[in-house]
Amino acid sequence: MSDTAVDTRTKTYFFLSYAHTAPLADARQAPVDHWVKALFDDLSDAVREAGARSPSREVGFFDGLVAAGEDSRERITDALGEAEVFVPLCSRGYFSMSWPGREWSCFTSRLIGRPGEQVRRHIAPVLWAPLSRSQRMPGDVDPLRLAPDRREYTDNGLRALNMLSRYRPTYRDVIGRLAREIVTAVRECPLGTAKVRPVNAFPSAFHGQDTTEDFAVVVAAPTTDTLPDGREDGAYGTRATDWRPFGDREQLSLADHAVGIAERLSFSTRVLAAADAGRIPAHTPAVVLIDPWVTRDPKQLADLRRMFEGERGRWTLPLIVLDRADHQSEGDRTRLLDDVERVLADAGALTSETAQRGARGVASMEEFAEVMPVWVTEAERQYITHSGDLRPSEKAPPGGGRGIREPDGTRERP
Structure with missing residues (x-):
């Protein structure tokens, strides 16, 4: 049984989760990733075009919407309890960090006891950057299913398609597919909202997967x-x-x-x-x-x-x-x-x-x-x-350390 109390209001269509560390106090927060923000804006527009009629302030949520002076943990927790669809931007870095794993655990606590098909409809993974061949993800999750016929997407991920102008048509097509999935899930299988435990109280969903805490x-x-x-x-x-x-x-x-x-x-x-x-x-x-x-x-x-x-x-x-x-x-x-x-x-x-x-x-x-x-x-x-x-x-590479993390979460070769 889920430990959440559910009501039927639809607050937010999607929650965008990406590779980043736990949010710090306002004065120490890192700048928002430009490409994540661009994707969020484009996906929000596409969800509206696909027919979203959300009574909330925003069609979607990501942590870049947290205003200065707000309690970021509380706002993120509320958003995870209100969103209908969880959209993880999958990369090697995403699955190596504990904070995205906690967001995943917090959202999926609302799906406990639901049939597998419903669970899959409320988690819409995106291939953001290439994964390692051995990478496994929690549950029956496959970011390639969004656009298996688009080789540019399956080989490079959506971030690269957004960065390179010649791939913009493919980028827009994939975004449109994702938006339609989100809107269809809300119309046909609404999740409602729930009061969930604080996001930082959850263990990472990635414990026991290919990544382990080091x-x-x-x-x-x-x-x-x-x-x-x-x-x-x-x-x-x-x-x-x-x-x-x-x-x-x-x-x-x-x-x-x-x-x-x-x-x-x-x-x-x-x-x-x-x-x-x-x-x-x-x-x-x-x-x-x-x-x-x-x-x-x-x-x-x-x-x-x-x-x-x-x-x-x-x-x-x-x-x-x-x-x-x-x-x-x-x-x-x-x-x-x-x-x-x-x-x-x-x-x-x-x-x-x-x-x-x-x-x-x-x-x-x-x-x-x-x-x-x-x-x-x-x-x-x-x-x-x-x-x-x-x-x-x-062992660490010469000079110490484990490599420099690139913006997509991968590590540069020493």
């Missing part, structure tokens, strides 16, 4: 149920991963910011609480974001220590975060940092210079944004240096 962000922080006596709850949520150490100055959790940084470095990233870190494969490099207030709880301390046990501890790096503007920590700041540092030293977590720097902590969002990319790349470097079971194909 990095982990672990959060060691209290929840609203495990706060020390007297600690205010404004920075915390029902899950450790909800922790926002800089309070109302940041809309997103610290883990969300960390994932955005890691994924812009071409790492497919998973987020877990320290209590759940046993689910991380031993070969996965990780950064542990630590709230020093966990030192007040023996169980949370034990969870933190386990993160650095065994071989995995060599490629797991700590990073303590304590807001310098946190008035509750003003008198205890030095003691809190010292307490965590002792725990990390006892656990053998301070064997590298980066780990030692992490134990000294960061005190602002600006500091965090500056050091987090270093921690991500250093954790992988430690793994490559110390892991004895790396296959040659898994």
